[in-house]
Amino acid sequence: MKLATKIGLIAGVVSIYFPVVGITERFDDRTIIDGVLTLGSTIFLVIALAAGYVVAKPRHLPGEEPEPPGPSALLYGAVASGIAGVMAGLFVLLADSVDLRTVLISVTGTLIERLSFGGSAGSAVVIMAVGGAALGALGAGLQLISQSIRRPLVIALGAALLISLTEPLLNAVIPEVLSKLGLKDDTSWLYTGGGLSVTGAILVLVLTFVGVFAWTSRGERVRQAYAGRSNRDRRLIKGGALLLLALFMAYLPQILTSFLSEILGTVGLYILLGLGLNIVVGYAGLLDLGYVAFLAVGSYSTALFVSERSSLGWTLPYWQVVPLTIVIATVIGIMIGGPVLRLRGDYLAIVTLGFGEIARVIVQSDWASPTLGGAQGILGVTAPEVFGVDLREPRNLYYVILISVILVAFISWRLSRSRVGRAWNAMREDEQVAEAMGVSIIGYKLLAFGTGAALGSLSGMFFAIKLGSVFPSSFNLLVSINVLALIILGGMGSIPGVIVGAFVLVGLPELLREFGEFRLLIFGIVLVSLMLLKPEGLIPSRRRKMELHADELEEEQYDDSAGQGGAEPVVT
Amino acid sequence: MALLEVKGLTKRFGGLTAVDEVDFHVNEGEIVGVIGPNGAGKTTVFNIVTGFYQPDEGEMNFDGGSLIGLKPNQVAKRGIARTFQAIRLFPAMTVLENAMVGQHCRTKAGLGGAIFMGPRTRAEEKKIRESARDALAFFGKRLSPLENELAGSLSYADRRRLEIARAMATEAKLLLLDEPAAGMNPGEKDGLITLIGRLRDEKGYAVVLIEHNMPVVKGVSDRVAALDYGKKIADGTYQEVARNPRVIEAYLGARHEETA
Numbered sequence: 001m002k003l004a005t006k007i008g009l010i011a012g013v014v015s016i017y018f019p020v021v022g023i024t025e026r027f028d029d030r031t032i033i034d035g036v037l038t039l040g041s042t043i044f045l046v047i048a049l050a051a052g053y054v055v056a057k058p059r060h061l062p063g064e065e066p067e068p069p070g071p072s073a074l075l076y077g078a079v080a081s082g083i084a085g086v087m088a089g090l091f092v093l094l095a096d097s098v099d100l101r102t103v104l105i106s107v108t109g110t111l112i113e114r115l116s117f118g119g120s121a122g123s124a125v126v127i128m129a130v131g132g133a134a135l136g137a138l139g140a141g142l143q144l145i146s147q148s149i150r151r152p153l154v155i156a157l158g159a160a161l162l163i164s165l166t167e168p169l170l171n172a173v174i175p176e177v178l179s180k181l182g183l184k185d186d187t188s189w190l191y192t193g194g195g196l197s198v199t200g201a202i203l204v205l206v207l208t209f210v211g212v213f214a215w216t217s218r219g220e221r222v223r224q225a226y227a228g229r230s231n232r233d234r235r236l237i238k239g240g241a242l243l244l245l246a247l248f249m250a251y252l253p254q255i256l257t258s259f260l261s262e263i264l265g266t267v268g269l270y271i272l273l274g275l276g277l278n279i280v281v282g283y284a285g286l287l288d289l290g291y292v293a294f295l296a297v298g299s300y301s302t303a304l305f306v307s308e309r310s311s312l313g314w315t316l317p318y319w320q321v322v323p324l325t326i327v328i329a330t331v332i333g334i335m336i337g338g339p340v341l342r343l344r345g346d347y348l349a350i351v352t353l354g355f356g357e358i359a360r361v362i363v364q365s366d367w368a369s370p371t372l373g374g375a376q377g378i379l380g381v382t383a384p385e386v387f388g389v390d391l392r393e394p395r396n397l398y399y400v401i402l403i404s405v406i407l408v409a410f411i412s413w414r415l416s417r418s419r420v421g422r423a424w425n426a427m428r429e430d431e432q433v434a435e436a437m438g439v440s441i442i443g444y445k446l447l448a449f450g451t452g453a454a455l456g457s458l459s460g461m462f463f464a465i466k467l468g469s470v471f472p473s474s475f476n477l478l479v480s481i482n483v484l485a486l487i488i489l490g491g492m493g494s495i496p497g498v499i500v501g502a503f504v505l506v507g508l509p510e511l512l513r514e515f516g517e518f519r520l521l522i523f524g525i526v527l528v529s530l531m532l533l534k535p536e537g538l539i540p541s542r543r544r545k546m547e548l549h550a551d552e553l554e555e556e557q558y559d560d561s562a563g564q565g566g567a568e569p570v571v572t
Numbered sequence: 573m574a575l576l577e578v579k580g581l582t583k584r585f586g587g588l589t590a591v592d593e594v595d596f597h598v599n600e601g602e603i604v605g606v607i608g609p610n611g612a613g614k615t616t617v618f619n620i621v622t623g624f625y626q627p628d629e630g631e632m633n634f635d636g637g638s639l640i641g642l643k644p645n646q647v648a649k650r651g652i653a654r655t656f657q658a659i660r661l662f663p664a665m666t667v668l669e670n671a672m673v674g675q676h677c678r679t680k681a682g683l684g685g686a687i688f689m690g691p692r693t694r695a696e697e698k699k700i701r702e703s704a705r706d707a708l709a710f711f712g713k714r715l716s717p718l719e720n721e722l723a724g725s726l727s728y729a730d731r732r733r734l735e736i737a738r739a740m741a742t743e744a745k746l747l748l749l750d751e752p753a754a755g756m757n758p759g760e761k762d763g764l765i766t767l768i769g770r771l772r773d774e775k776g777y778a779v780v781l782i783e784h785n786m787p788v789v790k791g792v793s794d795r796v797a798a799l800d801y802g803k804k805i806a807d808g809t810y811q812e813v814a815r816n817p818r819v820i821e822a823y824l825g826a827r828h829e830e831t832a
Contacts, residue, residue: 411687414686414687414689415683415686415687418681418685418686418689418693418697419676419679419681419685419686419696419697419700420681420682420683420686421686422665422669422672422673422676423673423676425662425664425665425669425673426662426665426673426676429662429663429664429665430660430661430662432624432644432660433656433660433661433662434662434673435643435644435645435648436622436624436644436645436647436648436653436654437645437648437653437673437674437676437677437738437742438645438648438649438676438677438678438742439645439673439676439677440643440645441645447683451683
């Protein structure tokens, strides 16, 4: 009951917060299901459902079997969301009697009217309390039904929400696909009024529910069948899946709007950066906060040798610039690595942070500006044709980036399972022991910095071409932080993690543009909840998962040894 | 000729002389126990021999060459491997990978090899895997079936075993074991005695072990050296050392009748 009150109060505060900052009113313009539900109302529904769901969640101590929630959970769920409803209702009452607009400018008359459902403010309290309690009980009820139904249901609801929210994108893409398939490019069966139509909503809900339900009941058998296959078969299946994915990615620009292709290109650049930094941070465990320096090195080196307006006065063909840039970046990477060899963890982070800033300051300085153009940067980075491919064409650039991503991902994958990768991992786990096993710490740290720099500079090369010019202001600390964040978000040391992380961290804010001023607020909420729910990242490598759940494992072990007592077999 | 020969080894930390003119040697295929109270400088000697500290004075010769000035990774390559007092595995790597890291100093595939996986790298990777599996197989059915488990999820005794397996995978001639019996129950200690004996008899390793547990020292050591306050106070068979009045005074105290 105490918990129910607590969660209820939190939910209450949240449900007051949204209307107060103006989100509710703004989001009411956005349809989720045409004529039934707006995004503004959806938020309240989700809050009330979630509060009940959380309260009813069975709690247990580690090692104990969770007790299935009884009917009392319904009561607790209703209480929690009821409390939230009462709070929101009282707020409406308050806003109705006292003019809050002087402090909270978003609390308008229309908002109050909207929140009291057309009736008096007093009735709002009743409606919200009763409605909240009902929804809370419903949310708690989700915990009562069996897992095999609950999971598909929750996922189906989420999918409907997601598909509705991405309407501006999908509604632009789907007609293209349909007409390519020779069908009528009419999407009114799915989308009307900027959101899902009623039929569309039912369609999505049913399809997702059935799909996920089938997977949860059959998936285990499929997985076992997969595990039962021979190593070679598994490799074939995996390779085939990856090939399909690559083909799909290659086909994407044909159907996407130019805005989406643009985003995809940016995400690609960040994937390249992420894969490079992943080697330094994820594999070798060297926390580098100055990674943007290598993006800068790659960009400037490209600009310098490619642009006719650079200070050199001569240009090199692009295919010569690529290896040259990689060499320059590697050398600089090793130069930066040299002085920080003795530093670890936080100290290393601070020093590399300094290096990142130094790179930017040097470019802007009077000393370097005759060569690098100072604050004006270098203009006219028009990559001419490379082997007959015009890189100025965004679609071609996209393919080049796609190929680079595949290449770099392949290199990362090979490295991770090689002698070099093992040495890096050992060094990350315990530097001294790795050294005692014969790993040259100095050599492998420099190797990590060098490799990371080389891969990072690759991204810089495309960056310069994509923008057509380079400016020192593009290479600020935020880029380093973003790249690090996408690695952590996706799962440290995991290649698919980096890719998914880049899509979420770089792609998502772009897709949220339609929410204008609330874009970053939503993005923040998403990030915080992701990290709370999955601290090891979206697609963690096995190692990382282990690290974050080490305490639990440790505990299990105590239980084990306590159970077995002195019966542990002897060493032989 | 001795495999490891140490003469006049001295290490000072500020005003403290942690190791004071210690002489000792280890012959091939010999098991030497090092005993002494806490803080006597036993682990410091290990750290000097393996290159983690450089000695202030003294000579160290191993297998026909000096160890002075070598880094730990170079010492490993020369053929000395060690375990640690507090178990230090790579907990988030698998059991097999832990042992494979041991092979690092015997192999040389670099970045290029890793990316292109040419025939030479493939052959080397196969050799790494086989040697690592051999090292695990030494422990019978204890470690091999767990080769894909994460090292951090092993039981305490298995972690100790894996540490030894990892040291064996370096293809060393000399193993330095730092308190291998710490935290083991009597049954496990008996097993350890057999195991260390097998290391010498089956694999031909020379072993130096630091140990507080007298039955283990007595059970395996061909020779015992005793340290106190950084100085070597006795050297000889277990019986000789255990009867030495200085050792009794420094380490065994009045209870020596029970332990001896």
